Amino acid sequence: MDNRVEVREFLTSRRAKITPQQAGLPAGPRRRVPGLRRSEVAALADVSVEYYAKLERGNLAGVSPAVLEAVARALQLDDAERAHLLRLAQAADGTDTLTRPRRRATTRQWTPHRSLQWVLDAVTAGPACVRNGRMDILAVNPLARAFYTDLYATPGNQANLARFQFLDPSSRRFYPDWETFADMAVAILRTEAGRNPYDKDLHDLVGELSTRSEEFRTRWGAHNVRHHGTGTKHFLHPSVGELTLAFEDLEMAATPGLTLTVYTAEPGSPSEEALRLLASWAATHETPSAQQSSTT
Secondary structure (H helix, E strand, O other): OOHHHHHHHHHHHHHHHOOOOOOOOOOOOOOOOOOOOHHHHHHHHOOOHHHHHHHHOOOOOOOOHHHHHHHHHHOOOOHHHHHHHHHHHHHHHOOOOOOOOOOOOOOOEEOOOHHHHHHHHHOOOOOEEEEEOOOEEEEEOHHHHHHOHHHHHOOOOOOEHHHHHHHOOOHHHHOOOHHHHHHHHHHHHHHHHHHOOOOHHHHHHHHHHHHHOHHHHHHHHOOOOOOOOEEEEEEEEOOOEEEEEEEEEEEOOOOOOEEEEEEEOOOOOHHHHHHHHHHHHHHHOOOOOOOOOEEO
């Protein structure tokens, strides 16, 4: 990813989202740009118009943390957007060890160590899996393999949730609220692009999805990012029907860039019973094997 392009498009898109009223400024007549003018952002951040214009051209190298914080306040960035801006600045400086041209996951063919697989297999009440920032699923417990049966059944998908989301028609059945899941997927990839701009595999994935899916391409151009850590999601599984599941995302300290996700159902709910049925189904049906190695 080109850091200057990422910075320019991110700052421009955030500026376009804020109205003068939201910023406490008079709207004024004959505004020719959506959102705020550069001069207005500069005034709110207490920097010169020329300096802010340089930032919006994509030059964040050497910018002080105080200025970045001021710009974040002026643009009313949320926590995820602020973190994304700081990552872009660190990448421009070459000071963030996570964004240098070194792969954050150490080997090209990544296989979960035995103790991690034991941990996953010990989770028996809900699907548990490990993914990277590109949304490749790298390791699963048996219930997750059954949960993602359509994902693994798709030829050429390579167990990638974003590719499944945008290129596999069965995703629209699996995700009843498809639009929301699509927004989440792109925001996760956009966040990863800011965190790890030198990831060629991510660049290739974005290129593939942009070429093959207009819905992805439109969302990618919005430059939205988000923190994706906990919540509730709704699914429609082909074998057990409707599922409402809570999830927790846990960053793996031993392998930066990987996330452990565990899904669970409310005790006593129909979804808990459906997960029991899914576990029973998984025990009596052969499911496609999860990828035991993946590009990371």
